[in-house]
Amino acid sequence: MNNPQxxxxxxxxxxxxxxxxxxxxxxxxxxxxxxxxxxxxxxWRSIQFLLVFPTMVIFLFFLYAGLFGSRVGNRNIIVIFxxxxxxxxxxxxxxxxxxxxxxxVCPFPFFGEWFQRGALIKVRVGKxxxxxxxxxxxxxxxxxxxxxxxxxxILFLAMCTFSAMFLTRPVVSVLILGGxxxxxxxxxxxxxxxAFCMYVCPVSGFQGLYAMTSMIELRATDKEVCRKTCxxxxxxxxxEEGWACPWFQYMGKMERNNYCGLCxxxxxxxxxxxxxxxxxxxxxxxxIKGYDEAWKSFIMLALAMVYSVTLLGPxxxxxxxxxxxxxxxxxxxxxxxxxxxxxxxVGIPFVWYLASRxxxxxxxxxxxxxxxxxxxxxxxxxPLGLLAWIAFSFPLIMINGSYIISIISDPxxxxxxxxxxxxxxxxxxxxxxxxxxxxxxxxxxxxFAIKRGYDISLTLYQNKSRAARSxxxxxxxxxxxxxxxxxxxxx
Amino acid sequence: xxxxxxxxxxxxxxxxxxxxxxxxxxxxxxxxxxxxxARQYAYEPAKxxxxxxxxxxxxxxxxxxxxxxxxxxxxxxAQIEPGVQGFKLRHPSEGREFADVNEIxxxxxxPGKFRFRCSHTCxxxxxxxxxxxxxxxxxxxxxGVGGAVGMLISAMVAMFVSGRKDKNLR
Ligand code: SF4
Ligand code: SF4
Ligand code: SF4
Ligand SMILES: [Cu+2]
Numbered sequence: 001m002n003n004p005q006x007x008x009x010x011x012x013x014x015x016x017x018x019x020x021x022x023x024x025x026x027x028x029x030x031x032x033x034x035x036x037x038x039x040x041x042x043x044w045r046s047i048q049f050l051l052v053f054p055t056m057v058i059f060l061f062f063l064y065a066g067l068f069g070s071r072v073g074n075r076n077i078i079v080i081f082x083x084x085x086x087x088x089x090x091x092x093x094x095x096x097x098x099x100x101x102x103x104x105v106c107p108f109p110f111f112g113e114w115f116q117r118g119a120l121i122k123v124r125v126g127k128x129x130x131x132x133x134x135x136x137x138x139x140x141x142x143x144x145x146x147x148x149x150x151x152x153x154i155l156f157l158a159m160c161t162f163s164a165m166f167l168t169r170p171v172v173s174v175l176i177l178g179g180x181x182x183x184x185x186x187x188x189x190x191x192x193x194x195a196f197c198m199y200v201c202p203v204s205g206f207q208g209l210y211a212m213t214s215m216i217e218l219r220a221t222d223k224e225v226c227r228k229t230c231x232x233x234x235x236x237x238x239x240e241e242g243w244a245c246p247w248f249q250y251m252g253k254m255e256r257n258n259y260c261g262l263c264x265x266x267x268x269x270x271x272x273x274x275x276x277x278x279x280x281x282x283x284x285x286x287x288i289k290g291y292d293e294a295w296k297s298f299i300m301l302a303l304a305m306v307y308s309v310t311l312l313g314p315x316x317x318x319x320x321x322x323x324x325x326x327x328x329x330x331x332x333x334x335x336x337x338x339x340x341x342x343x344x345x346v347g348i349p350f351v352w353y354l355a356s357r358x359x360x361x362x363x364x365x366x367x368x369x370x371x372x373x374x375x376x377x378x379x380x381x382x383p384l385g386l387l388a389w390i391a392f393s394f395p396l397i398m399i400n401g402s403y404i405i406s407i408i409s410d411p412x413x414x415x416x417x418x419x420x421x422x423x424x425x426x427x428x429x430x431x432x433x434x435x436x437x438x439x440x441x442x443x444x445x446x447x448f449a450i451k452r453g454y455d456i457s458l459t460l461y462q463n464k465s466r467a468a469r470s471x472x473x474x475x476x477x478x479x480x481x482x483x484x485x486x487x488x489x490x491x
Numbered sequence: 492x493x494x495x496x497x498x499x500x501x502x503x504x505x506x507x508x509x510x511x512x513x514x515x516x517x518x519x520x521x522x523x524x525x526x527x528x529a530r531q532y533a534y535e536p537a538k539x540x541x542x543x544x545x546x547x548x549x550x551x552x553x554x555x556x557x558x559x560x561x562x563x564x565x566x567x568x569a570q571i572e573p574g575v576q577g578f579k580l581r582h583p584s585e586g587r588e589f590a591d592v593n594e595i596x597x598x599x600x601x602p603g604k605f606r607f608r609c610s611h612t613c614x615x616x617x618x619x620x621x622x623x624x625x626x627x628x629x630x631x632x633x634x635g636v637g638g639a640v641g642m643l644i645s646a647m648v649a650m651f652v653s654g655r656k657d658k659n660l661r
Contacts, residue, residue, distance in 0.1 A: 074618050168615035314606075314622045316533025323532070323616050399608070400618060426610060427583065432564030435603055439635040446639055450646045465654030472647070479643040483636060490604050490632040491625075 030221070030276040032267075042264045042277070048104065049120050056107040059177075061411075066174035070413025076170040077411035080403045082177065083167050088397045091210075092390050096282070099214035100207050103261035108181050109197060112188025117243065125240045129192060133238040139192040142199055148292040152205035153299055157344055159202050160303050161337050164310065164322035172325075194246040197261060208258035209296045210386045212285035212379075213448075217257055218266075221276045226252030230274070235266035242269030251275065256285040258293075283452050286379050294378035295349065301385040301481065302344035308392050308488045310336075352378065355473035363470035368460045376456050377474045380449040384478055387445025388485050391438040398431045435490040442489075446482045450475055496652055500645035507641025508634045515628035519544020519599070526550045527622070529558035529571055531614050534607065534622035541599045542627050549595040551578045559610030562624065564601050568610055599626045 032039040041047055066078035073079040094102050114120060116135050126134025159166075159176060166172040180201065187196040197204050220226050226233070235251040238244030242265040249260055251274070267275045288294055309315065310322050321332035356374040360366070402424055407413075409422035416422065453474060457467035519542040527549060528535045541547050551560055553571040560569040560578075570579040570589060579589035608621035 072612065073615060074612065164616065168618075311619045312621075314533065314537035316530070316535070316537065319532050319616055319619060326615055425587070428561070428563055428608075432601070432603075432605060434606075435631040435635075439631055439638070442635065443638050443642065446642050450642065454646070454650060463654070464657040465651065468647075468650035468654045471650065475643065475646055479639055482639050486632060486635045486639065490635055491629065 027279075027281065029279040031216070031279060032275070032277050039267070039277075042267045045123070045268065046121050048263060051105045052107060052110055055105050056110050059107040059181075063174050063178055063181075065412045066170040066177075068412065069170060071170060072413060073168040073170060074400070074403050075407070075410070075413035077407050078170050078173045078177075079167065080400065080407050082173060084396055084400050085404055088393045090207075091386070091393050095207055095210045096213055096386060096390075097215050098262075099211040099216050099218075099257045100260065100262050102207065103197065103204075104263060108184040108201065109188060109194060112185045112196065113194070113246070115185070116188050116193070123238070123240055123243055131237045131244045132232075132234070132240075133244050135192070137189045137192075140190055142191050142195040146199055148290065149199070149205045149208070149296060150292050151199055152202055153292065153296055155200065156202040156205055157299055157303075157341060160307075161340055163307065164319070165325050167311075168323070169325065193244070193248065194261065198247060198259060205296050206300050209293060209300065209382060210389075211257040213283045213383055213386055214257055215279060215282055215284075217278050217280055217284060218260055218262060219254065219276055219278060220251040221274045223252055225272055225274050226250075230272055232271060234269040234271055235275070238265075239269045239271065241271075242266065244269075256287065258285070283383050283448050286452050286456055288375050288379045288382075291375065294352075294375050295345070297378050297381040297385055298348040298352065299344040301381050301388065302340065302348055304385060304388045304392055305484065305488070306340050306343070308388075308485065312392065312395060313488065351477060352381075352474070355477045358473040359470040362472055363461060363466045365461075365466060368470070372460060373470060376460060377453055377471070379456060380453040380474060380478055383448035383452065384445045384481065387441050387448070388481075391441040391445075391485065391489060394437050394441070395431065395434045397429075398434060399428045401429045402427045438489045439486065442482050442485050446478060449478045453478075496649055500649050503645040503648065504638055504641035507644065508638040511633040511637045512628075512630055515630070515633055517542040517627040520546075522546045522548065524548045524550075526552070527560070528552050528554055529560065529609070529620075530554040531556065532609070532616035532620035534560075534620075536622070538623045538625065540625045540627065543599055543602045545599045547595075547597055547599050550593065551595070556613050557611050558613050558620070560595075560607050561610035562595075562605060562607040564603075564605045565597055567595055567597065567607075569595065570611055599624075602626045603629055603631050 062078040065076055069076045090102055116137050118136050124134040166176050184196045235245055245266055246263055247259050247261050251266055310318050320327045321336035324333035353374060356370050359373055360370050405421050406424045409418045410416045453471055457471045461467040523541045523545050525539050551569055551571045553573040555573055558571050566582045566584050568581050568583050577591055577593045580592045581589045603626060605624045606621045609617055
């Protein structure tokens with residue numbers, strides 16, 4: 001396979017390899033080889049239950065706190081621990097460093113999966129749906145026209161439109177989280193395996209998209225073994241050792257992190273010991289596959305901007321618009337919601353389209369379609385958006401971090417003092433250095449956007465100069481976006 | 492060749508990030524006065540701008556409920572009651588006791604952007620109630636902008652230097 005970063009003469013460069021991978025990772029370290037005990041843990045049937053069960057209990061406690069605890073957002077554990085702490089950990093550490101590891105411990109599908117499997121730990125062998133497992137429920141196929149992430153895109157946008165409410169009102173958080181929990185359970189009874197996670201869960205789409213950057217990946221060690229030697233394809237169909245991949249992945253073809261929930265069933269079920277958990281360079285997957293994923297990158301970027309203005313900005317009017325439940329200003333709220341939806345679904349995509357058109361023109365050849373340029377280059381917004389989100393999330397924790405400490409002692413806001421920290425006063429942690437944290441993060445995002453953009457351009461064009469020219473407009477757009485974030489955060 | 496190009500790119504970014512710091516200047520040493528009114532959930536004016544070295548005087552008032560005024564980086568935390576002349580002030584590093592004052596006075600010694608935010612739970616959006624004080628020259632911002640523009644320039648340089656001799660026609 002070719003490596004665009006290595007060849008300098010490049011006359012011989014072939015077109016995109018079939019898997020669309022542009023940086024055939026410079027380094028890959030298989031954690032399963034490095035730490036055999038870790039592989040043993042992953043193969044252990046009880047491990048997922050042992051991790052999910054506590055999160056499940058904690059989650060139910062959060063719901064209880066949200067319903068019966070203090071109505072003040074910053075005195076209730078559900079708001080501070082979910083939207084501040086969990087969010088910060090998810091976007092800053094879990095996704096970039098450990099892909100969808102959250103989905104391994106996420107409590108939402110707990111009851112649904114239990115129902116489907118009729119077991120918490122053991123595997124049921126059987127013969128149905130072309131699988132080697134026995135599953136309960138209606139096991140319907142997910143409707144074909146919804147087998148993309150559009151539904152997640154829309155649901156996430158809808159959820160985020162009401163962020164000012166769930167961030168400040170525990171009951172609204174309960175409605176949203178509890179609603180998702182119930183939906184996950186019911187959909188699991190109707191549709192097969194993790195249809196909810198694949199196609200509905202609002203936090204699934206962006207985890208999948210940003211997991212493309214992640215520094216770990218779960219892959220078949222040798223795809224040839226999958227394609228040629230392996231007759232049973234147990235990762236996809238299951239076995240007596242492990243359940244069929246709940247995320248419908250076949251390891252012989254899985255090339256990206258997007259839709260692997262890291263449940264470790266394939267590690268257990270593969271008879272050929274052919275699964276690796278690799279450490280790899282940042283931004284390892286670079287292939288955006290369709291408009292749904294491209295739009296996800298636009299939506300996430302738009303939301304990062306809107307949140308930065310609304311929650312980190314000084315603008316009282318916009319806060320009043322967002323805070324409709326208190327102000328009752330529905331006209332203002334419509335403007336606010338309209339701006340979010342328009343920017344995310346039309347504004348940024350339109351700018352991206354113009355830049356792609358211009359890039360195609362500048363390249364001097366019609367050989368690559370605008371559609372390909374548009375979709376493939378939209379990957380640049382993945383590192384850019386992720387780092388912008390991280391830059392946004394740091395001040396949240398720097399400012400509200402002390403709430404975490406005091407709320408541990410008084411999770412419901414009832415005046416308890418469990419571990420003696422209830423009266424730790426609110427105090428920002430080094431918040432005067434926010435800019436010093438945010439600027440390097442934003443610049444890092446821009447660096448990876450440009451770098452991976454160039455890698456991708458070399459898979460689209462064989463001539464380096466054409467590749468570079470096609471990239472100019474989108475690079476300028478990315479720089480402009482980073483400048484906008486710099487202005488919002490530090491200017 | 493490749494490492495040389497890398498080096499040039501890094502130099503471009505560094506130069507772009509550093510040069511604005513030397514060019515930027517501001518004449519401090521003046522006295523700047525502000526009257527900031529707090530309401531649920533914003534300050535008015537929401538943004539104040541001073542120069543490094545200025546002596547800053549801030550008077551505070553609340554239009555509705557009790558609000559706070561925590562100015563990060565300057566060890567200032569105030570509590571403002573509505574309908575009362577003056578307000579309470581403390582320096583968190585020196586203790587938790589408040590003193591009654593009529594204005595906050597300090598010298599803007601640290602350049603950059605500093606937020607003042609509400610430190611007294613005042614309602615639903617309280618955690619997001621904040622305003623901004625810019626102390627010019629805003630070095631972090633200038634360096635950031637310079638760095639981003641420098642990256643754009645060095646990306647162009649790098650791409651076109653490596654594309655220059657490409658005879659491939661597609
Ligand atoms: S996709 Fe959503 S519901 Fe499913 S495991 Fe991940 S976070 Fe949980
Ligand atoms: S079971 Fe193992 S060898 Fe067979 S296809 Fe799956 S990962 Fe490959
Ligand atoms: S079975 Fe394997 S591929 Fe499927 S979600 Fe679990 S870890 Fe990922
Ligand atoms: Cu307030």
